[in-house]
Amino acid sequence: MFKELAAVYPGSFDPPTNGHLDIITRASKLFPKIIVAVTDNASKQHMFSLDVRVALLKEASAGLSNVEVVSFSGLLANYLEKINTFILIRGLRALSDFEYEFQMALMNRNLNKNIETIFLIPDQDYTFLSSSMVKEIAALGGKTTGLVPECVEKKLHK
Numbered sequence: 001m002f003k004e005l006a007a008v009y010p011g012s013f014d015p016p017t018n019g020h021l022d023i024i025t026r027a028s029k030l031f032p033k034i035i036v037a038v039t040d041n042a043s044k045q046h047m048f049s050l051d052v053r054v055a056l057l058k059e060a061s062a063g064l065s066n067v068e069v070v071s072f073s074g075l076l077a078n079y080l081e082k083i084n085t086f087i088l089i090r091g092l093r094a095l096s097d098f099e100y101e102f103q104m105a106l107m108n109r110n111l112n113k114n115i116e117t118i119f120l121i122p123d124q125d126y127t128f129l130s131s132s133m134v135k136e137i138a139a140l141g142g143k144t145t146g147l148v149p150e151c152v153e154k155k156l157h158k
C-alpha cells in the first residue's frame with residue numbers, strides 16, 4: 001500500500017536534530033517520496049528563520065534522493081489538500097510526546113477526514129533529544145556533537 005504514496009513530515013525543526021534525521025531516514029525507506037514540510041509553530045519562539053531551517057534540512061538530507069524539503073504557512077491540513085497528499089509522519093520519542101501528538105493527529109483528521117498520521121519511533125539514542133534542549137546547550141556553550149547534523153552544529157556555534 002505504502003509503495004504508491006508520498007508522505008509529509010511536518011515540523012518546526014528549530015533546529016533540525018539527528019533525531020529528526022533518523023525519522024526522515026526511516027520514513028524514506030517506507031515511502032517513495034518524503035516531503036519534509038517546515039513551518040513556524042505559533043506556540044514556539046524560533047531561533048532560526050524558516051529559510052535557514054529549510055536550508056539546513058536540505059543540506060542534512062542531501063544523501064536521501066527521495067526527500068524534498070519545502071516550507072509552508074497556514075494550516076497544515078490546507079497545505080496537504082493543496083498538494084493532494086494525506087499521510088503525515090510524526091516522531092514519537094516517549095510517552096510524554098503522546099498527548100500532544102494524539103491531539104494534533106485527531107485535530108488534523110477533524111479538519112480533513114482523509115488525513116492519517118503515522119508515528120515512527122527514533123533510534124533509542126535519540127529518545128532524550130529535543131531541539132529546545134539543543135538550543136539551550138548551545139546557548140550555554142555546551143557541546144552538541146552527535147546531537148545535530150554537522151551543518152547545524154556549525155550554525156549553532158557561530
Ligand code: PNS
Binds near residue numbers: 011039077105
Ligand atoms: O516540530 P513541531 O513544532 O512539534 O511541529 C508542530 C507543527 C509545526 C507540525 C504544528 O504546529 C503545525 O502543524 N502547525 C501548522 C498550523 C496548523 O495546522 N495548526 C493546527 C495543528 S492541529
